[in-house]
Amino acid sequence: MxxxxxxxxxxxxxxxxxxxxxxxxxxxxxxxxxxxxxxxTLCDEGGQEIKDEDEILGRVHRFYEELYAQPPTTIAESREQARALRFVDHCVTEEGNHRLLKKPEADEV
Known part of the structure; x- marks a missing residue:
């Protein structure tokens, strides 16, 4: 050490x-x-290697676009989500705040 x-x-x-x-x-x-x-190099869904820099950038861009895209929701799904969210606390407890503000340990990083 x-x-x-x-x-x-x-x-x-x-x-x-x-x-x-x-x-x-x-x-x-x-x-x-x-x-x-x-x-x-990037492997696509089928396991094929992609080595072209522009194609890699395009694939990565599309991946994150799809990852963060808002899925289409129906009115029924919206109502179901609203009903479920009624049971979720909308504020952080004192204990939760303490955990959020605590400096992370080396193994957590």
Whole structure:
């Protein structure tokens, strides 16, 4: 654990010394980070790999569009939902508020 902390501090010190300026080191770190974060392959519903960047972006966009789209509801469904919501408390209890404001533990993150 101590060794990990020492390495972390040394890494931070190196970043503070070299990484804050627009230097070769800064841009090398930036390129490395961007390469690690870039999605290069996506599997569709049928298990086929998609490697084209524009197609990946389109699929991801459609996925989230559908995920957050409001499903069409009928009048009957609206009434049923309203009846069910009568049994739900509309305010946060003191205990619930305490849990919401509590700093998350490392294992929760």
């Amino acid at each position: 101590l060794e990990c902390n020492i390495l972390r501090r040394r890494s931070w010190a190196e970043w503070a010394a070299k990484g804050e300026t627009c230097s070769k080191y800064f841009f090398a770190m930036l390129r490395t980070k961007q390469a690690m974060e870039k999605m290069t």
